[in-house]
Amino acid sequence: MKTYDAIIIGAGHNGLTTAAFLAKAGLDVVCLEKNEYIGGATVSREMYKGWLYSSCSYVCSLLRPEIYRALELHKHGLQVTPFGGSCQFMENGDYFGSYHDPEEAYREMARFSRRDADAYERYSADTMRQCRLVRDNLLRTAPDPTSFKPKDLMGLAELGLKFMDMGEDAMYETIRFWTMSVAEYLDQYFETDVIKTTKSGSGIIGTALGVYSPGTAYVLLHHYMGDVDGNVGTWGVARGGMGAIADSIAGALQTYGGELRAKAGVEKIIVKNGRATGVALESGEEISARLVVSAIDVKQTFLDRMDKSDLPEDFYNRVVNFKIRGSSGKVNIALDGMPTFPAIPKGSTLYHGDMHFIDSMERMERAFDDWKAGTWSKDPYIDMLIPTLTDPTMAPPGKHFMSCFVQYCPYQIDGRAWTEPEREAFGQTVIDQIANYSPDFKSLILHYEVRTPEDIENQIGITEGNIFHGELTMDQLLFNRPVPGYAQYRSPVSGLYMCGSSTHPGGGVMSAPGANAAREILADLRRTNTVPENFGDD
Amino acid sequence: MSVQHVPLGRLRTPFYERMVKLDTLNTWHEWKGYSTPDALYCAETEYFAIRNATAVFDLSPMTKYRITGPDSLAYLNRLVTRDMAKVKPGRVAYAVWCDDLGQVLDDGTIFHLREGEYRLCSQERHYDWLITSAIGFDVTVTEETADIAGLAVQGPTSYSVLSAMGLDGLGELKVFGLMHFDFEGTELMVSRTGFTGDLGYELWITADKAEALWDALFAAGQIFGIRAIGVHALEMSRVEAGYLAAYQDFLPAKATVRNGRTRSPLELGLEWLVDFKKPNFNGRRALAEEKRRGSTWRLVKLDIEGNKAAHHSYIYEKSKNNRKEIGFITSAVWSPICKQNIAIGTVKMPHGAPGSTVWVEIYYQREMHWNRAMAKAIVVDKPFWFPPRRSATPPGPY
Numbered sequence: 001m002k003t004y005d006a007i008i009i010g011a012g013h014n015g016l017t018t019a020a021f022l023a024k025a026g027l028d029v030v031c032l033e034k035n036e037y038i039g040g041a042t043v044s045r046e047m048y049k050g051w052l053y054s055s056c057s058y059v060c061s062l063l064r065p066e067i068y069r070a071l072e073l074h075k076h077g078l079q080v081t082p083f084g085g086s087c088q089f090m091e092n093g094d095y096f097g098s099y100h101d102p103e104e105a106y107r108e109m110a111r112f113s114r115r116d117a118d119a120y121e122r123y124s125a126d127t128m129r130q131c132r133l134v135r136d137n138l139l140r141t142a143p144d145p146t147s148f149k150p151k152d153l154m155g156l157a158e159l160g161l162k163f164m165d166m167g168e169d170a171m172y173e174t175i176r177f178w179t180m181s182v183a184e185y186l187d188q189y190f191e192t193d194v195i196k197t198t199k200s201g202s203g204i205i206g207t208a209l210g211v212y213s214p215g216t217a218y219v220l221l222h223h224y225m226g227d228v229d230g231n232v233g234t235w236g237v238a239r240g241g242m243g244a245i246a247d248s249i250a251g252a253l254q255t256y257g258g259e260l261r262a263k264a265g266v267e268k269i270i271v272k273n274g275r276a277t278g279v280a281l282e283s284g285e286e287i288s289a290r291l292v293v294s295a296i297d298v299k300q301t302f303l304d305r306m307d308k309s310d311l312p313e314d315f316y317n318r319v320v321n322f323k324i325r326g327s328s329g330k331v332n333i334a335l336d337g338m339p340t341f342p343a344i345p346k347g348s349t350l351y352h353g354d355m356h357f358i359d360s361m362e363r364m365e366r367a368f369d370d371w372k373a374g375t376w377s378k379d380p381y382i383d384m385l386i387p388t389l390t391d392p393t394m395a396p397p398g399k400h401f402m403s404c405f406v407q408y409c410p411y412q413i414d415g416r417a418w419t420e421p422e423r424e425a426f427g428q429t430v431i432d433q434i435a436n437y438s439p440d441f442k443s444l445i446l447h448y449e450v451r452t453p454e455d456i457e458n459q460i461g462i463t464e465g466n467i468f469h470g471e472l473t474m475d476q477l478l479f480n481r482p483v484p485g486y487a488q489y490r491s492p493v494s495g496l497y498m499c500g501s502s503t504h505p506g507g508g509v510m511s512a513p514g515a516n517a518a519r520e521i522l523a524d525l526r527r528t529n530t531v532p533e534n535f536g537d538d
Numbered sequence: 539m540s541v542q543h544v545p546l547g548r549l550r551t552p553f554y555e556r557m558v559k560l561d562t563l564n565t566w567h568e569w570k571g572y573s574t575p576d577a578l579y580c581a582e583t584e585y586f587a588i589r590n591a592t593a594v595f596d597l598s599p600m601t602k603y604r605i606t607g608p609d610s611l612a613y614l615n616r617l618v619t620r621d622m623a624k625v626k627p628g629r630v631a632y633a634v635w636c637d638d639l640g641q642v643l644d645d646g647t648i649f650h651l652r653e654g655e656y657r658l659c660s661q662e663r664h665y666d667w668l669i670t671s672a673i674g675f676d677v678t679v680t681e682e683t684a685d686i687a688g689l690a691v692q693g694p695t696s697y698s699v700l701s702a703m704g705l706d707g708l709g710e711l712k713v714f715g716l717m718h719f720d721f722e723g724t725e726l727m728v729s730r731t732g733f734t735g736d737l738g739y740e741l742w743i744t745a746d747k748a749e750a751l752w753d754a755l756f757a758a759g760q761i762f763g764i765r766a767i768g769v770h771a772l773e774m775s776r777v778e779a780g781y782l783a784a785y786q787d788f789l790p791a792k793a794t795v796r797n798g799r800t801r802s803p804l805e806l807g808l809e810w811l812v813d814f815k816k817p818n819f820n821g822r823r824a825l826a827e828e829k830r831r832g833s834t835w836r837l838v839k840l841d842i843e844g845n846k847a848a849h850h851s852y853i854y855e856k857s858k859n860n861r862k863e864i865g866f867i868t869s870a871v872w873s874p875i876c877k878q879n880i881a882i883g884t885v886k887m888p889h890g891a892p893g894s895t896v897w898v899e900i901y902y903q904r905e906m907h908w909n910r911a912m913a914k915a916i917v918v919d920k921p922f923w924f925p926p927r928r929s930a931t932p933p934g935p936y
Contacts, residue, residue, distance in 0.1 A: 094541050103571035107544040114681050118666035122792045129795050167797035169639070189666075345543055 004028050004289040006521070007279055009266045009305075010461070010500065012040025013063075015295025016249040016260075017514030018499040018521070020071055022293075023258030024530040025522050030287065031253065032279070034265030034461060037243075038250055040295075041460050041467065042509050044241025044394070048334040048447040051401055052394040054241040055332055055451065056460060057467070058385060058403040059354075061226030061235040062510035063245060066139055066532040076251030079239040082228040083390045085353035087344060088198045089437040095343045096194045096359075097350045112192040123189040123199075129170050130177050131225045131232065132537050133162060134505075138225075138512045139534040141520060142478040142487050142504040178474050182216040183361055194359045201356060201364075201381055204407060206467040206507065208325035210368030211361055215473040222472050222508065235354075237387045241394055245509060269294070269301070269496065271310045276496035291495050291525075293517065297462055297469040298322055298482040298502035302491075315492050318483045322502070323471045326411030326453025326464030327371060331430045333448040335400040338386070339441040354385045357433045371408035374415065376426045376452075381407040382433060399446075404430050411453040411464040423450050468507025469500050478504060489517040490524075497521055548573040551598040552687040552748030560766050567769070570663075570683075572599040575768035582874070584771035588692050588734050589875050591763030592699045594755065595690040595772050597740070598748075601663050602686050605656040607677035614648065614656060617671055617820060619803055621813040627653050630714045630729050634803045634811055635667075636821030640828060641791035641800035643667060644784055645808075647731060649716055657682075657742075661784045667792070671820070687748035691755065692738030692775075694927055694936035695762040700728070700739060703758035708739075709932030722750055733772060735779025737927045737936075777871045777880060780839050780921035782806060787837070787868045787882055801884070804828055805835040838865070838890040839922065840915040842879040846902045847872050848913065853883055853890075854897040857912045864889040867898065873922055880922045881915070892919035 008019040011033035019031040037045060041056035060080050068078070084100030096112065099105040109117035143155025163171060177185065182203025186196040202223035203216040210216075228234040238244040250260055265282040269292055278288035294301040302311060302319045311319075344350050358364060358381050367377035383405040388395045395401045406426075413422055427450035435441045456465030463469075470476055479487045482502040489497050499517030501507035519531040549572045551557075557575060565576040574596065577584055587593035605614065614622045618633040625631040627650050634645045646660030658668075668679045691700065700708055705719050705728060716729040724747045732738035743751050756764055776783065784790055791800040802825060803812050812825055842848055853865040865885030873880050881898070883890075890896065893916070900911045927933060 097544075099546070101546075103548075103568065104544065104546050106571065111542070111544055114665050115669050116666075118663045121663075121790075122666060125793050125795050132795065165797055170797065343541065349546075 001286075001288060004030050004287065006291040006293055007032060007287055007289040008293045008295055008499070009269075009279065009301075010040060010295035011038040011246070011250065011260060011262070012295055012500070013042040013246050013249060013509055013511050014500050014514035015040070015293075016246060016253055017067060017071075017511040018293055018295065018518045019258050020249055020253040020256060021515060021518035021530045022521060023253055023256035024071075025527045027525075027527070028257075029253075030259040030261060030289075032264040032266055032281070032287075033260070033262045034282070035459070036263050038260065038262060039243050039246030041456070041462065042242050042246040044243030047332065047449055050396045051334040051399070051447070052241045052243070053332045053401060053449065054243070054387065054394075054403055055449070056330065056456065057242045057509050058387065058405065059235045060238050060242065060245065060509055061228060062508040063226075064139060064510060064512050064515065065227070065229075066535055067511045067515050070530070070532040071249060071252040073245075073248040073252065076248035076255070077240070078244055078248035080228060080236040081239060081390055082231065082234045082236040083352050085350055086198065086355065087350040087353060088194055088356045088359060089341070089343055090194055090359040093343060096198055097344065097348070098198060098353065099349065109192075109195060112195060113190070116190045116192050116195050119189045126173065127221070127224055128232065129166060130174060130221055133166065133174065134221055135225050135232075135537055136162060136534060137478070138505045138510065139515060139532070141489070141516050142481070144479050144485070144488065146485070177217050177221075179214055180217045181212050181214050182220050183211045185217040185220070193361055196361055197359055197364055198356065200361065201383065204364070204368070204381070205383065205405070206328055206407075207471055207473075208323070208327040208371065208408070209471070209473070211364045213368075218474060218477070219472050222506065226508075226510075237390050239391050239393060241387070241391070242509065249511070266305060269305050271306065271493055271496075274310070275494045291497065291521065293497040293499050293521065295500040295514065297324060297466075297500055298498065299324055299463045300461060301498065306493075310493060312492050315483055315486065322482050323473070323476060324463040324466045324469060324502075325471065326457070326466055327409065328405060328407045328467060329376070329409035329426065329453060329456075329465070330451040331404040331406060331427050331448055332451070333402040333404065334395065334446040335402055335444045336446050337398060337444050338389075338400055339438045339444055341438050343437060351386070352389050354383050356384070357382055357437055367408055371410055374410055375413055376409045376429065377407070378429060380409075380429060380433065382430055383407075384434060404434070406430050409452055411457070418452050418454050423452060426450060426452060469502040470507070472506050477506065481506065489520045551596050552745040553596040553598065553689070553752055556749060556752045557596060557766055569769070570599040570601065574599060577768035577770045578766050581768065581770035584765060584767035585774050585874060587763065587765035587767055588736060588771060588775045590694065591765065592691060592693040592696045592759055593734075593765055593767040593771065594759075595692070595767050597688040597690050598686075598745075600683070600688055601660050602682045602688075603658045603665070603668060604680040604682050605658060605677055606654065606680075607675070608654065609675040609677050610654050610656055613672060613675040613677045615816060615819060616675075617668070618648070619812040619819055619821065619825070621816045622648070623816070625650050627651070628716055630716055630731050632714075632811070634806075634808055636803065636825070637791050638821060638824065639791070639800075640802045640821035640824030642788055642803055642806060643792060644790050645782060649727070649729060651716070651727065662790050685745055686742055687745045687751070689741045689751070689755070690732055690734070690738065690772075691741060692732045692734040692736055694737055696738050697933035698935050699755065699759040699762045699764055702762070703754055712931050713929045721747060721754075726751065733779070733781055734775040735781070735921055735923050735928060736775065736925060737930070737933050774871050774874070775923075777869050777882060778873050778875065778921070778923035780882070782837075782882070783869065787884075798834075801835060801837075802828055802833065805833045805837065805884075807837040833887050835865075835884050836887050836890045838883050838885050838896075838917045839919070840867070840881045840883055840896070840898065841918050841922070842881060842898050842913050842915040844900075844911065844913050845872060845879055846900045846911060846913070847879065848881045848898045848900045851881075851898045851900050853885055853915075854899065854912075855889060857897045857914070861897070864896065876922050878922060879913075890917050892917050
């Protein structure tokens with residue numbers, strides 16, 4: 001029987017990234033995917049004839065340009081096009097538009113509050129200062145503060161220097177920033193409810209916390225620190241849907257001689273004498289390898305696909321307690337034409353950005369209250385985008401695809417599985433909220449799919465369908481992600497590594513965990529590193 | 539509800555239609571949301587209108603705030619570093635204001651319009667800071683950028699032009715003074731201020747009277763060589779006068795991301811604007827401390843040998859052997875009136891004492907190829923252009 005150098009479990013963007021960098025270094029790798037399609041949550045599929053749905057993730061900003069370049073993803077069909085702006089519809093018939101042009105954005109803020117418009121510069125600078133501290137760590141392994149290894153000491157020293165270099169005021173601010181709520185953070189700058197609401201959305205996306213929950217200011221940063229072509233904070237769409245990202249990394253992997261196997265779900269990670277030696281597939285087939293790398297989340301890896309007896313007790317318990325909570329769902333819609341939104345001017349550039357239909361911090365918090373009570377938000381925060389206005393390939397000419405990310409949506413209803421009527425009602429909640437602002441929207445719907453966290457778990461395999469493979473709060477970041485002492489992509493079992501979003505620096509279509517893991521693995525194997533350095537923000 | 543959508547694209551100042559009529563180049567850029575001309579027909583000719591006749595520059599996009607109320611003087615004295623009690627009604631003060639760390643947020647001019655009524659005029663926007671600073675003071679801060687149109691009327695014949703326009707009594711107006719006139723039933727405020735270092739005035743009027751003012755001005759100015767000008771010409775004269783520009787010679791402190799990129803007034807050569815004798819003001823403690831232990835940076839005006847403008851150049855202590863980079867140029871221009879290669883820069887202390895010599899590395903392109911020159915530069919402590927007519931009262935007819 002053939003023995004691979006490495007098996008990668010899961011062909012999501014991180015698994016593919018690790019596989020590609022290992023293959024590029026000359027390793028004999030195979031990347032295994034349980035579904036018949038690859039990409040995991042970085043996927044676009046024809047769910048309705050003629051329409052490509054970005055079923056899960058739907059926009060791109062975090063994907064590290066260093067990785068894009070090193071894997072030559074443009075040669076494998078990837079094109080990321082930025083889109084501008086966003087729009088917040090208000091119950092009173094007004095709206096708040098976020099324009100791409102700074103002066104237009106200023107004027108729109110000043111329409112609500114001159115003071116807020118002027119404060120935006122300070123907000124941007126303060127947020128960017130925090131961003132720069134974090135961005136620099138994305139393509140680095142988080143240094144372990146308890147370790148005396150030169151690499152960790154160097155890493156800590158660099159982090160410390162970077163921190164000190166921020167200046168006294170910013171150092172104080174950093175500690176506050178990492179622990180405070182997004183609402184309190186925004187209160188320091190803005191007085192207008194709808195402006196705060198617009199900016200607060202990024203603080204709770206994918207997170208089972210409310211806008212007033214401590215720790216959400218950092219989550220905002222996670223959505224602010226990406227860039228498209230160096231324009232930090234800009235978001236883009238992948239031409240052909242998010243699947244184009246996974247497909248391009250898979251293309252790179254295959255160019256480097258790596259193998260990709262779909263319909264190859266892993267049942268068990270085989271451990272012999274304390275060492276991972278391969279995997280057993282659901283089909284019963286066994287594949288052996290010198291290394292096993294898991295791109296699936298930390299609970300799926302250690303709780304579902306291993307024997308507890310192979311793991312240290314404390315480690316096991318920490319994995320049990322790692323927070324991966326379902327908090328968001330999706331409704332994906334095929335449209336017969338472009339819906340109109342009478343509140344905004346015809347032909348406005350705001351149509352090209354993402355749209356939201358919630359206009360106060362109180363409504364944001366109440367949306368979270370529903371989740372706490374074990375049900376979906378009856379007045380949800382929807383991040384809606386019509387990517388076909390930017391990407392002509394996802395629907396027939398003149399037709400459109402609408403992606404609705406919905407927060408909050410629980411993993412289960414009152415602790416039990418979703419029923420079909422409940423799924424339907426959840427979908428209707430979303431459709432109704434949008435229809436409040438678009439009279440012709442409902443009549444244009446040709447088809448839609450509803451995805452609860454439970455559906456995402458069942459289809460993609462992420463625990464509770466959590467888009468980040470674990471919440472992005474300070475207790476689960478850096479050297480604590482996913483488990484203290486195991487934040488450097490190695491596990492307690494020799495030969496078994498982690499490379500998914502449960503690891504540093506966390507979720508989003510970033511590919512940084514996958515790349516960082518590959519670097520660590522290649523270092524352990526004493527192979528030439530193929531993973532690029534951070535471009536660095538000078 | 540009916541929503542008033544914001545206008546998209548670039549806004550037009552109250553003088554836009556008038557400028558377009560004179561414009562032959564069609565080269566404009568954005569200034570705080572407004573279209574502003576780089577030049578209207580020829581930047582060099584426009585420059586000489588400033589130095590030789592009368593140049594008219596539309597400064598309407600400048601940010602303007604009206605500050606009124608019983609505490610307006612106390613408020614401004616807390617806000618800015620200089621003593622505003624010395625600035626009587628009818629006077630104008632150049633001022634800087636700082637954050638708690640003594641770092642400059644911006645510079646601008648404060649017009650004491652009437653007893654207790656002020657206008658603060660700056661390049662950047664500060665409503666957020668001004669409102670926060672107003673807590674505890676009985677003052678009202680009103681944004682009036684779009685309501686007030688402004689024209690700089692600068693050059694040796696500018697007094698003649700304005701007199702011909704019928705502004706009687708202007709001859710008595712001293713530098714940094716202001717007067718109110720009636721213009722077709724509307725108040726016209728004229729201040730003897732400017733950004734050119736020459737004889738000149740600035741005219742301020744409500745936006746609805748802007749075009750009428752322009753027409754009257756140009757009708758009177760025709761025989762005095764009046765010309766509308768763009769930003770390029772103004773920029774040349776601004777460097778000659780040694781004035782600073784935000785986002786060029788310093789960054790507004792609240793907008794910087796990197797530590798150490800801000801500057802204190804002391805580091806910008808504006809110590810004369812900092813009055814430690816007056817009671818507490820923003821940044822006082824930090825500035826007093828800086829004065830004790832010394833500044834990190836120094837602003838320098840440089841007279842550079844040769845004729846190649848030193849845009850973006852590094853400044854070195856020595857030309858060769860162990861040369862150390864000590865700073866960089868922030869503004870540079872060939873001065874047509876002084877026939878000097880001049881620049882404003884920032885250097886690390888203790889370098890750049892007035893009279894000392896530094897070296898500037900100049901890159902210049904000739905027919906695609908790049909050349910490099912190390913040019914010797916003398917640090918000067920006076921403006922490059924400071925003619926007696928700038929302050930002559932009454933001004934001559936020229």
